[in-house]
Amino acid sequence: MKKIYTLILFAALSTSAFSQRKSDLIAEIDNLKVQISEVEQELAKTKREVSSTNAEAEALRTENVTLRDANATLLGNLSNFSELSKQNSDNVNRAMEALARKEKQLSGINDMISSNDSTAIVSLTHIKQSLGENAKVGVAEGVISISNSLDKLFGSDTGTELTEEGKTWLQGVANVIKLNPNFTTEVEGLNITGEFGPTYLQAASVATELVTTLEVPAEKIGISVKDGNFKEGINIKLQPNYKGFYATAKQSAKAAQ
Template identity: 75%
Template sequence: MKNNLLVIALLVITTSVYSQRKSDLIAEIDNLKSKISEVEQELAVAKREISSSNAEAEALKSENLTLRDANATLLGNMSNFSQLSKQNSDNVDRAMAALARKERQLSGINDMISANDSTAIVSLTRIKQTLGENAKVSVEGGVVVISNSLNTLFGSDTSDKLTEEGKTWLAGVADIIKSNPSFKAEVEGLNITGEFGSTYDQVASVASELVTNLEVPAQNIGISAKDGNFKEGINIRLQPDYKGFYAKAKESAKATQ
């Protein structure tokens, strides 16, 4: 009987101990489950944060690529602008240099024109000294014009034979022409009738006297006849050697390039 009670007691104790351990294990399992749930929740939060960080990283990467492309484009544009600015500066420099050359060319031409005008004015004074203060002399556009009437030169408006007075006058004109080799002389006949045959004979007679008897170089003499617009007579036009003038102007232009 005692043995039975002992066994029963041991069974009760064992059962009690087992029940206690089972209850502890269940509590521990519940605790672990709770911790696992917390960990899972934290893991889910971490995953969301990682996903968000990855999205932000991708966005920053894309933005960085865009900024790099924009920066490269900006640098390219700045380089192009710098080159364009340099080209514009070079173009301005070339334009200014060309303008300076043109100014020098024009200055040289103006100097030559002024020299011709000055020569014409000086010649006007010398002509009056040679032909007398009553001589009909004027300057028109740099051209010295010495005039005389048909009556003085030929005795009438239809004759082409020079009078002695006319020859004396032409001798003075010849001296003037020969003393101004830079000028070309043109014998111009003015006619009011419109019949230029006799006018050409008269200017030819004057030119012949200048070349044949007064030794004026033939290449320095030209002749012409035109309507005198109610005026008739003979003009000796002393004008610059335009061919030589333009040759000098061309040389001056080349020299300043």
């Protein structure tokens, strides 16, 4: 009987110990489950953070690539701009140099034109002093024109022999021509009838007197006739040597290049 009680007590103790152990195991399991849940939550959080960090890193990498590309493009543009700026600067310098050469050319030509105009004005003063204040003298476009009527030169509008008054007048004209060696002379006959033959003979008579009697160089004298538009007479025109003027202007232009 005593053994039975002993067995029963042992069984009870064993059962109680087993129950206690089971309870502890269940509690431990529950605790482990809680820890596992916490670990899983922490892992999920960490994964999210890692994913976010990876996304940010990828964004930064992409941005860095973009910035490098933009920087390379900017450097290329700056290099192109620098080269273009240099080319533009060279073009501007060449244009300024060309402009300076043109200004120098124009300055030389203007000086020559002004010189011709000034010579014409000064010559006009001398002509009036030589021929008198009543002399018919005018200046147009640098050309001095000394005029006289056919009656005073030839005694009539059809005569071809010079009168003494005409010869005296031509003496003064010859002096003017000799004082202006840089000018050429043209004897121009004006006609109102349309018969240019007699007018040409009158102009030729004046030119002959200037060359043969008054010793004006023949190469300085030219002859022309034209319709006088209701005016007749003789014009003696003193004008710049345009051929020489253009030759000088051409030479000046070459020198300025």
